[in-house]
Amino acid sequence: MARLALRASLPLPSGSLVKLGVHCVTGKKVAIKIINREKLSESVLMKVEREIAIMKLIEHPHVLGLSDVYENKKYLYLVLEHVSGGELFDYLVKKGRLTPKEARRFFRQIISALDFCHSHSICHRDLKPENLLLDERNNIKIADFGMASLQPAGSLLETSCGSPHYACPEVIRIVHILFVL
Structure with a gap:
């Protein structure tokens, strides 16, 4: 995460926290989805881990890209492609x-x-x-x-x-x- 600078929060209907990030070297914008592990049940955490595993398998121009995952004891940080056009x-x-x-x-x-x-x-x-x-x-x-x-x-x-x-x-x-x- 040291290569990324966090900026403003991005709206997300599900209530998850998503921050706009900027890569410190390239200046490229990313979306960082922050998931609090402590607030998730074991079954929901398994679902999130399955989602991450599946997204790591996909690299396609019309699928939202997952470029990195960082974690510590409390949080998972999903570094996603930033798209600005909305839903x-x-x-x-x-x-x-x-x-x-x-x-x-x-x-x-x-x-x-x-x-x-x-x-x-x-x-x-x-x-x-x-x-x-x-x-x-x-x-x-x-x-x-x-x-x-x-x-x-x-x-x-x-x-x-x-x-x-x-x-x-x-x-x-x-x-x-x-x-x-």
Whole structure:
């Protein structure tokens, strides 16, 4: 962390603390997500560690980059790529609707990133506009791999998770059937 200078706090809806950082040598901006280990249950800490392990496997232009992880007894510090465009959700609320050209561009970027993840046996499981960030050139960056899972070829994931409002109909149908039974 000695190479990074902490600056202002960045807003994050989940309530996590994220600070703007600047690399002391290169001047490059980063986002530093600070996680207090003492406030997490053992199961949540395991989930965070799984998220870190999965993010370390992914290097793609349309996935939010994790460049470093620092830790001490009390905190985990995730050094993430800084993106300044906010969430796709807010962009859609502000803009109203996308032009067909813009929708195709976003779609291609999302599909490219998901294809890369799936080719590395990674399933995001919580894809929604709030987890799609925009950089300064309005390029998509998939973020928040907290629900992600490694899915070996030929296996099925059996846990229903993510945001129900964005779940595909097949998943909703299966969950409904399970609750009826």
